[in-house]
Amino acid sequence: MCAEHCSKRRGRYGVVRSSQMKCGSCGEISERWQYIRLMDSVPLKGGRGKASMVQKCRLCSRENSIDILSNTIKPYNAEDSETFKTIVEFECRGLEPVDFQPQAGFAAEGTESRTPFSDINLQEKDWNDYDETLKASVGIYDVTHQFVKC
Numbered sequence: 001m002c003a004e005h006c007s008k009r010r011g012r013y014g015v016v017r018s019s020q021m022k023c024g025s026c027g028e029i030s031e032r033w034q035y036i037r038l039m040d041s042v043p044l045k046g047g048r049g050k051a052s053m054v055q056k057c058r059l060c061s062r063e064n065s066i067d068i069l070s071n072t073i074k075p076y077n078a079e080d081s082e083t084f085k086t087i088v089e090f091e092c093r094g095l096e097p098v099d100f101q102p103q104a105g106f107a108a109e110g111t112e113s114r115t116p117f118s119d120i121n122l123q124e125k126d127w128n129d130y131d132e133t134l135k136a137s138v139g140i141y142d143v144t145h146q147f148v149k150c
């Protein structure tokens with residue numbers, strides 16, 4: 001990813017991630033893209049806390065869940081450009097993201113100007129705008145991702 005004069009930060013509306021999910025039990029990968037949202041909180045059976053998404057596997061019927069760890073969310077800054085940086089961590093209890101499609105709902109701030117840009121759509125992997133304060137074009141280009149297991 002390349003962030004020019006711009007630091008990406010999390011949207012005010014909560015994190016929206018569109019992902020394809022894999023069942024950790026039988027390996028079934030969902031055909032549909034699914035959203036995991038920070039604002040969603042589903043109670044787990046047996047009082048085992050909450051998760052961002054709970055889903056029963058269509059193949060093996062196992063109930064799996066995934067939780068966005070809200071305190072791990074970090075901004076992607078201009079100085080992080082061209083490098084991978086962990087911007088969010090998930091606790092995967094049987095549900096594992098295998099692919100990711102960025103959507104709308106990203107927000108950014110001009111590095112020097114602090115100009116806010118809201119509701120950035122990264123579906124095309126690129127975004128650019130004009131910073132009136134800076135009198136320069138700003139942008140996020142070539143959005144790429146990877147999942148790292150820890």
Ligand SMILES: [Zn+2]
Nearest residue numbers: 023026057060
């Ligand atoms: Zn399964």
